[in-house]
């Protein structure tokens with residue numbers, strides 16, 4: 001720390017700890033040891049599987065492996081590059097995000113941490129957001145810098161329609177969020193949608209004209225600008241138009257809102273999304289205590305609530321062959337038992353917190 005903590009910092013901690021407690025009550029979480037063990041297994045079992053930042057995964061997708069021979073060689077993947085982009089959505093917590101960034105760094109796994117500019121921690125870090133009562137939290141800001149300093153890429157977890165619904169101008173809010181993150185000295189190249197399409201009626205990335213391949217969007221959810229105008233190079237879903245129309249209708253998708261994380265919803269969201277398909281071959285999501293979802297688009301294979309052994313089997317079946325997959329993690333699912341004392345010891349803030 002570079003200075004004394006203010007009261008906003010203390011409030012952040014209390015909020016975060018209570019959030020972890022409520023998540024734990026839902027039985028959604030694993031602990032950081034589980035995450036560490038899983039990542040070390042992946043690294044040990046599949047040296048030919050190369051985990052990368054999402055910006056690198058995007059280049060692999062955008063340009064193809066033949067144009068990236070030098071880079072692939074530097075990553076240790078010469079002939080049969082099997083690339084695994086690692087995406088971390090920081091939907092609601094920055095403390096769990098910072099803790100998991102340390103774990104990933106210790107395991108030698110680069111990842112991209114997408115920060116949600118509609119989340120309370122973003123307000124606290126920034127200090128004001130049209131809300132003068134929100135004081136800047138040095139802790140929240142330092143946690144964001146900590147994530148970058150562990151070697152993780154940082155991007156924006158785009159929830160622009162959510163901000164619009166609270167009265168903010170979508171483009172101005174996007175620009176302000178990006179400008180503030182960059183003011184910390186962190187380069188921001190990418191964005192990924194906070195997944196709330198069933199609430200807003202569209203995906204958040206559909207604010208960008210880059211993805212204007214869906215007709216009939218609501219009047220207040222029209223594409224407004226392109227990514228390049230905001231200095232963004234990629235959207236981490238790598239969205240592409242469907243080759244053929246999915247089975248589900250947009251209405252059915254929206255009606256599934258009460259069943260988020262259910263098998264029905266996850267199948268719809270990943271395998272038959274009404275608006276788009278992903279530009280990679282497979283993805284893996286952690287959704288609960290040793291529970292994962294595997295969506296292999298190339299193989300038309302969907303596995304719900306499988307354990308880590310099945311995930312390792314999936315990764316093993318892809319390792320050693322040219323492929324592009326994405327591992328999607330949410331930090332709060334790996335921080336069961338994380339509390340005030342743990343946080344303080346992890347970040348060396350015992351004395352500071354003791355005074356707060």
Ligand SMILES: [Zn+2]
Pocket residue numbers: 089090091157193194195
């Ligand atoms: Zn999210």
